[in-house]
Amino acid sequence: MATPNVVMIKDLKENQSDVVIEALVLRQGYETETNKGSTGIRKSILIDKQGNMIYAIMFSNVISQFKTLLHTNKTYLICNPLVKKINFNYVNVNPSIELTIQTSSVITEFQAIRPTLPMDIIGFVKNVRPLRNFTRPKNGTIGHLRDIVLMNERYETIDIGLWDDLAVNEGQLMKKNEDLAPIAAICNLRMQTHNNVSQLKSTPTTYVILNPQCSRAIELTEWLHATDTIHGVNELWTKKKFAEAVEVTLEQLAKKRNMLTENNYYCVQGRIKKFENNSSLFYDACNHCNKSTTKTTSGMSCFDCTNIPIEIVPRYKLSVFIEDGTVIAKVIMFGEIVTMFIGCPVEEFIKTRNKNIDDIITPNIESHRFLLKLDRTVTNSEDMISIIAESVQKPRSINSKNIPTKKQRSLRRLNNASKDRAKSYASTSSKRNVPITSESHDINIECEDDELLKEYTKRIK
Incomplete structure (x- = not known):
């Protein structure tokens, strides 16, 4: 034409x-x-x-x-x-x-x-949090916010808040493909501070390019392929955090917390003593914020997502009591972490109609390792310390086989395809600013390849 x-x-x-x-x-x-x-x-x-x-x-x-x-x-x-x-x-x-x-x-x-675009940061989409909705006090309109986490090959992570249409459009696309380790390149972010906490936020001029085929993205994909051909970005990050986390006892968390560093990752090891059976193994969660919903005269409602329609989805919640020879602590786990114990997604578990946890899993005499961040998720009371675990490592069975899941097989196929594209790219071009592909449309991008995510954050501040 x-x-x-x-x-x-x-x-x-x-x-x-x-x-x-x-x-x-x-x-x-x-x-x-x-x-x-x-x-x-x-x-x-x-x-x-x-x-x-x-x-x-x-x-x-x-x-x-x-x-x-x-x-x-x-x-x-x-x-x-x-x-x-x-x-x-x-x-x-x-x-x-x-x-x-x-x-x-x-x-x-x-x-x-094929225009040329400047890009500020690029990295794997490690985590996409649920969409949150809020009412703007000035005009009463509904706004949208979704937090994402990017990670590079140095395991550096950076939190980014996507607002409004980016949260709904690009954010939902990231959520849909989260298990396949998509790569995102983003430009025009700003630093916003609220309650002494700083975070990068999108602006009306921010744009996001998903799965670019530029040299920097090819490097990230090759690194992922070389590091682990089965596990995704989250699994790699968790493995790295477990390796770096400081081992502490439950007694140190309970009685010597002032000697530990806030917002650092720690690891506790303990044997599961018993399960808390006074509540169901799952709850009716809001699909926007993951918080529990309440039954009202008009149906189920989420008090944090007001004035908007919500969808009720089941979500795992498992509370266990662990001991390590010093004290006993309560550990609370949500979502995918509990799936590891149960062995199936929550929707499949509900279909089995097995509501008694003792019929499904039993306390293990071996110790589990629990990863935690020393912040508000670790609370002390007069009776017991309570921990919300970010991840768990189960005891390895001697005869267990490392059989890849459907998600891991999909990621491996994606990495193999990316590796083939990288070989083809290397044979045809040596430029740093090269086309990226998204829905078969090419764009040229310029990305600051050598800038670390943390360094970018400091510069924006």
């Missing part, structure tokens, strides 16, 4: 409308309410082949008209948009202008372009 006479973003003039723009969608956005709470609005970030960016804004009267268009990582021809001066009270990706999509505009998917 021949390319029509398109205008580059840098050449657009205020109040123009009879123009054609060829651009790639970096961030598709979603429909929200305006600050006045009356009109729907959707903002998408576009980039042309020269690397210039601009907002494409749609209001409620045209959002439904183009709802099947302007998707992330797809290229479009946009005819007859209205070029307007930006509102300097709001952050923008362009210093002077933005586009308003009109009912008379025409949008057509077109052949992919």
Whole structure:
């Protein structure tokens, strides 16, 4: 298809409308309410082949008209948009202008372009936390937040908060593929401090590229393949943390906590004495925040996710009492950690109708190792210390076989395919800034390959 006479973003003039723009969608956005709470609005970030960016804004009267268009990582021809001066009270990706999509505009998917993008950080998606929803006090609109954790080959991790459409769109895609160790490259983050805790947060100009095929991403994938062909990023991180964690006794946690360092990882070893049987092995959890729900006159409700529809999902919770020869402690475990004890997902467990834990697992005379972070998850009372475990290592049986799970087999196939791509890439290119592929569309990215995640965090602060 021949390319029509398109205008580059840098050449657009205020109040123009009879123009054609060829651009790639970096961030598709979603429909929200305006600050006045009356009109729907959707903002998408576009980039042309020269690397210039601009907002494409749609209001409620045209959002439904183009709802099947302007998707992330797809290229479009946009005819007859209205070029307007930006509102300097709001952050923008362009210093002077933005586009308003009109009912008379025409949008057509077109052949992919390959702009060059600067990227701040890149790493494995180690963890994707549940979507959280909140009500903004200023205008009463609903906002969205999802925390993710990136990790590099040095086992450095960095927490990032994705807001609004990034939390819903890109965040959900990360969650869907979390078990396959996706790689994310992110640009335009800011440091935000709340209650003396600093975290990187997304901004209205942030964009996320998933599974790039640049040299840095190939290096990460090759490292993962060389390190362990079966286990995923979380398993590797857990193994590393267990190796680095300081071994302590339960008595040290209970009586000498002031001698330990807050927010450091520690490991306690103890034999499971008994299970706490005064509660069910699972609970009705909110699918957004994982917290327990409460039955009300209108049904099940989550008091932390108010004014939004929620879905009730079952989630494991197992409490055990352990001893190490010094004191007895209560250890609480959730989710996937409990799956290791039960041997099946919670949905499958519910189908078996076996509600008595003593019929499924029995206390083991051998000691388990429990990984914990010395923060609010470790509490002391007059009677007993209580610990929320981040991971558990079971005693290894002499005759046990290391049989890969379905998840691990999928990851191994993905790594093998990535290794083949890396060989092909190495034979055709030696550049550092190379195409990345996402949904078969190529983009060039520039990434600071030598910058550590921790160093980036310090610089942003």
